[in-house]
Every structure is written in C-alpha cells, then in structure tokens.
Amino acid sequence: MALLSVNVDHIATIREARGIDEPDPVLAAGIAELAGAEGIICHLREDKRHIKDRDLELLKKMVKTKLNLEMSPVKNLIDTALTIKPDLVTLVPEKREEVTTESGLDVVDNKEEYKRVTGALKEAGISVSFFIDPDPNQIKESLDAGADIIEIHTGYYCEAVLESEILREFEKIKEAAKLGVELNLKVHAGHGLNYVNIKRFSSIPEIKEYSIGHSIIARAVMVGLDQAIREMIKLVSQF
Numbered sequence: 688m689a690l691l692s693v694n695v696d697h698i699a700t701i702r703e704a705r706g707i708d709e710p711d712p713v714l715a716a717g718i719a720e721l722a723g724a725e726g727i728i729c730h731l732r733e734d735k736r737h738i739k740d741r742d743l744e745l746l747k748k749m750v751k752t753k754l755n756l757e758m759s760p761v762k763n764l765i766d767t768a769l770t771i772k773p774d775l776v777t778l779v780p781e782k783r784e785e786v787t788t789e790s791g792l793d794v795v796d797n798k799e800e801y802k803r804v805t806g807a808l809k810e811a812g813i814s815v816s817f818f819i820d821p822d823p824n825q826i827k828e829s830l831d832a833g834a835d836i837i838e839i840h841t842g843y844y845c846e847a848v849l850e851s852e853i854l855r856e857f858e859k860i861k862e863a864a865k866l867g868v869e870l871n872l873k874v875h876a877g878h879g880l881n882y883v884n885i886k887r888f889s890s891i892p893e894i895k896e897y898s899i900g901h902s903i904i905a906r907a908v909m910v911g912l913d914q915a916i917r918e919m920i921k922l923v924s925q926f
C-alpha cells in the first residue's frame with residue numbers, strides 16, 4: 688500500500704499571485720493531514736517566490752505527520768534546514784528561471800558535494816532524499832552519497848505523448864524502483880502525476896510513497912481540498 692505526501696507550494700503560488708495573505712499553505716497542510724496525507728511537502732526556492740520562511744516555520748510547528756522540505760543543496764538553504772530541522776530534506780536541482788523542477792540531481796558529477804551536505808543533514812537527525820532521474824548510475828551514486836531515500840522523477844513519463852514513449856519512460860521508472868529496493872534504498876516518486884497517469888503505477892509495488900502537488904490543487908479548485916486528497920489516497924493505497 689503506497690502513501691501520499693501533498694505538496695502545498697501551489698497554494699502559496701495562488702497567494703503570491705495576489706501578494707496578500709490568503710490562501711494559506713499552512714492551513715492547506717492541516718486539511719491535507721486531516722484528509723489522511725502521510726506527509727506535507729514544501730519547496731523553499733532560492734528566490735522564495737512561493738513558500739516563504741514564515742510558511743516553513745509554521746509548518747514545522749504544526750505538521751504532525753512528516754515535513755518534507757525540498758530544496759537545492761546551497762549553503763543558505765542548508766543552514767535554514769539545519770535550523771528548522773524538518774523530518775526529511777529532498778535535495779533537488781534548481782534553475783532560477785524554471786517554472787518547476789525540470790530534472791533530477793546529477794549525483795554522478797556532484798557526488799562529493801552531495802555527500803558532504805547529506806552528512807551534515809543526517810548528523811542533525813534529518814533524513815535525506817535525492818530527487819533523481821530513473822537512471823541506474825544516479826541511483827548507485829545516491830546510495831554512495833548517503834541518501835536514505837530516492838524520489839524518482841516521473842516528469843518524463845508524465846510529459847510523454849506517444850504510447851511508445853510513455854511505455855519506454857514507464858519501464859525506466861519500473862527498473863529504477865527495482866534497483867533502488869535491491870540497494871536497500873526507500874523509493875518514492877513524483878512530479879507531474881495526476882489522477883489518470885498514476886493508475887499505471889499499481890504495477891510498481893516498490894514505490895512506497897508519492898509526492899504530488901499540482902494535480903491535487905487543480906482538482907481541489909473544483910471539488911475541495913479534502914475530497915481531492917481523499918481521492919488520490921484511494922488510488923495510491925491500492926498499489
């Protein structure tokens with residue numbers, strides 16, 4: 688049975704479109720937990736364009752399940768993580784101009800840096816997840832760099848259009864999940880998943896948790912946040 692963590696950045700994005708104090712991602716996190724989410728995710732970007740320090744501080748105080756802080760491994764954000772001490776940090780690459788995270792970490796080329804950052808976080812009692820492409824080399828190097836969890840980037844699969852391309856990308860995720868488990872890593876997945884394209888994942892029991900944001904908030908606009916989260920939990924709990 689797979690679990691669901693809900694990304695509340697998209698609530699902050701709506702707030703920032705108006706530049707006022709609502710809707711509040713912290714309130715959304717409470718609703719997500721009441722609806723049965725296993726964890727709350729927020730991405731503190733270097734430019735803090737949606738989630739702010741205030742959100743992170745309040746989320747740390749009120750999240751009862753698990754707070755997963757996504758961030759790029761840069762010094763000032765690492766310092767923030769070491770001060771706030773979320774349950775989990777997910778390291779992601781970040782490009783300032785991107786609308787959302789575009790690719791996984793390049794652990795192969797930056798292993799020593801990620802190893803150092805991971806060591807510091809783990810020493811402070813924070814678990815560390817690496818957001819990586821479904822690539823065997825990245826998975827092996829993640830283990831070597833000390834990751835507890837790999838979050839497999841599902842965006843290429845979600846964006847694929849031709850059936851052959853969809854199947855090819857899905858196979859990569861399936862193989863990556865199997866390798867992760869063989870290496871004793873916990874395997875999560877996320878990015879671009881919605882109520883339709885997630886159904887195929889019932890054939891990958893190795894993935895124990897899904898990180899989902901946009902599609903849940905999009906559905907919540909129509910049916911309410913509680914119902915949108917319950918519907919997604921119902922799907923992933925069958926895997």
Ligand code: PXP
Pocket residue numbers: 694696730757777779787788818838877878879880898899900901902
């Ligand atoms: N996982 C990671 C590492 C992400 O950066 C994001 C996007 O913030 C997600 C999961 C959730 O993606 P989506 O909003 O497309 O569901």
